[in-house]
Amino acid sequence: MAKYKYKGISIPKWGNDTEENEDSILVPVEVDNKFIRCAISDGATESSFSKEWSTLLVNSFIKRSFDKSKLRTTIKNLSGIWQKKVYSKNLPWYAHQKLETGAFATFIGLTINLKEKICRCVAIGDSTMFLIRENKLVFSFPITSSEEFGNTPMLFATNDRYQTDFACSVGYANVKANAGDIIVLASDAIAEWLFKKLENDRLSCFTIKNIMENNLEDFETWLANERQSGNIKNDDTTILFIKFE
Amino acid sequence: MSYSTEISRNNPGCFLFVIDQSGSMAQEYANLGKSKSSALADVINRMLQQLVIKCAKSEGVRDYYYVGVLGYGANSGVGSAFSKNVSQQSLVPISEIANNPARIEERRKKVSDDAGGLVDIVVKFPIWFDPIAEAGTPMNEAFRQANTIISDWLSKNPNSFPPVVIHITDGESTDGDPTKEMKALAAQAATDGNVILFNLHTNAESTNPVSFPGSKNQLPDYYSQMLFDASSPLPAFMRNVASKEFDLGLSEGAKAFVLNGNIDVIITAIEIGTRPSLQLR
Numbered sequence: 001m002a003k004y005k006y007k008g009i010s011i012p013k014w015g016n017d018t019e020e021n022e023d024s025i026l027v028p029v030e031v032d033n034k035f036i037r038c039a040i041s042d043g044a045t046e047s048s049f050s051k052e053w054s055t056l057l058v059n060s061f062i063k064r065s066f067d068k069s070k071l072r073t074t075i076k077n078l079s080g081i082w083q084k085k086v087y088s089k090n091l092p093w094y095a096h097q098k099l100e101t102g103a104f105a106t107f108i109g110l111t112i113n114l115k116e117k118i119c120r121c122v123a124i125g126d127s128t129m130f131l132i133r134e135n136k137l138v139f140s141f142p143i144t145s146s147e148e149f150g151n152t153p154m155l156f157a158t159n160d161r162y163q164t165d166f167a168c169s170v171g172y173a174n175v176k177a178n179a180g181d182i183i184v185l186a187s188d189a190i191a192e193w194l195f196k197k198l199e200n201d202r203l204s205c206f207t208i209k210n211i212m213e214n215n216l217e218d219f220e221t222w223l224a225n226e227r228q229s230g231n232i233k234n235d236d237t238t239i240l241f242i243k244f245e
Numbered sequence: 246m247s248y249s250t251e252i253s254r255n256n257p258g259c260f261l262f263v264i265d266q267s268g269s270m271a272q273e274y275a276n277l278g279k280s281k282s283s284a285l286a287d288v289i290n291r292m293l294q295q296l297v298i299k300c301a302k303s304e305g306v307r308d309y310y311y312v313g314v315l316g317y318g319a320n321s322g323v324g325s326a327f328s329k330n331v332s333q334q335s336l337v338p339i340s341e342i343a344n345n346p347a348r349i350e351e352r353r354k355k356v357s358d359d360a361g362g363l364v365d366i367v368v369k370f371p372i373w374f375d376p377i378a379e380a381g382t383p384m385n386e387a388f389r390q391a392n393t394i395i396s397d398w399l400s401k402n403p404n405s406f407p408p409v410v411i412h413i414t415d416g417e418s419t420d421g422d423p424t425k426e427m428k429a430l431a432a433q434a435a436t437d438g439n440v441i442l443f444n445l446h447t448n449a450e451s452t453n454p455v456s457f458p459g460s461k462n463q464l465p466d467y468y469s470q471m472l473f474d475a476s477s478p479l480p481a482f483m484r485n486v487a488s489k490e491f492d493l494g495l496s497e498g499a500k501a502f503v504l505n506g507n508i509d510v511i512i513t514a515i516e517i518g519t520r521p522s523l524q525l526r
Contacts, residue, residue, distance in 0.1 A: 019304075093349055096369075097294075098301045
């Protein structure tokens with residue numbers, strides 16, 4: 001069975017409190033002694049209760065099926081849970097009207113077979129998976145370059161009326177990892193930064209090592225500097241590294 | 246790059262509406278069966294509703310914006326047109342607007358029943374602004390006050406996203422030529438760019454309408470040319486909104502100006518004027 005180390009970090013956008021971070025992360029959870037599952041989800045800023053939605057999505061990935069044939073049922077059931085959680089009679093008029101539109105979030109989930117190191121990925125939106133070998137990009141999904149990031153990615157919606165057709169918006173991919181490879185799941189702001197580093201061959205072996213091994217405070221300082229310099233957009237930032245040994 | 250400042254709670258943006266409430270606004274729009282003042286009140290209330298909902302989060306409404314509605318008409322002079330529930334400050338934080346509608350009306354709306362038919366549903370419509378139409382058009386005084394309001398805002402918020410001022414009128418000033426005050430307003434600037442002044446002229450019959458022109462060649466008279474000259478050029482991000490959302494291909498010199506617009510054109514112009522250039526932070 002493959003051994004691995006991981007590190008998961010999620011930092012709110014500058015100017016927001018921790019509770020206002022609308023990203024959610026599921027760090028690797030072992031399932032049936034054969035697989036690990038992990039995921040990240042980026043709640044849309046303009047919807048409300050999007051944190052509750054992104055959290056439901058990642059936590060449900062442990063046991064619920066996100067396979068094509070069952071995805072619609074899964075999302076419908078999760079939407080029902082979200083609605084029970086957020087609706088209350090005492091909400092002010094604007095909260096009621098906003099909840100009618102519902103919440104939205106990106107999602108990327110990985111199921112990794114630990115024996116064969118085969119990674120099965122399901123994704124909607126611009127949260128991205130990278131497979132990095134010796135500081136070079138081997139594979140990325142669903143985004144393939146820094147130019148593909150925009151302000152209107154596809155999203156999972158709690159209100160079926162606003163849900164895009166899964167056939168066009170949800171992608172599935174498989175890739176095999178080797179010992180020493182690093183898998184990264186990243187929300188859009190830091191994913192875009194990572195692409196630019198990889199495209200310009202500027203990802204030094206120290207960058208990922210430093211991020212994985214330094215403490216949270218050092219990462220926050222580094223992130224604040226990168227945001228200040230405009231290298232990373234000021235947005236909730238979530239990143240999960242998994243290194244196969 | 247101008248007009249690129251992030252709007253956030255630490256650095257909010259502002260909108261100021263300057264609304265003609267003179268007697269001629271009582272005239273009805275042809276084909277609508279509603280007076281200009283009533284139709285405009287509905288438009289402003291709906292815009293405020295949408296802005297509140299945009300700023301609403303789980304914990305409440307975030308003060309991404311401050312909004313003012315300055316009405317002008319001779320009998321009541323010039324002043325805040327918000328209902329008494331909202332504080333009479335010139336620019337009010339959006340959370341205060343959200344929590345203090347004068348009343349919430351229930352209105353019927355037709356929506357698709359997903360089976361090819363239409364059904365009536367009841368929707369709640371918050372009201373902050375009631376229609377008024379009284380004699381006189383003190384436009385010059387209105388813009389003098391608008392200049393003071395924006396100047397005060399910029400002195401406290403010099404790095405804010407440049408303020409957007411949206412003026413809606415159906416006639417000419419009765420207290421002097423407002424050109425100087427309008428130009429002074431459009432010349433005020435935040436570090437990120439000049440104030441964007443929209444002059445939206447509306448007409449009950451909507452004859453010979455002109456929207457967002459790049460030159461005054463087509464304009465029929467001195468009054469319309471004056472309003473055109475005093476209007477700001479539309480910045481690139483607003484031209485992009487006009488193109489992507491309303492299929493309007495506007496040239497680089499297109500101005501924030503409408504002449505003889507019906508209520509739909511006025512709505513389009515307000516939508517263009519109140520979209521943020523970047524996602525709210």
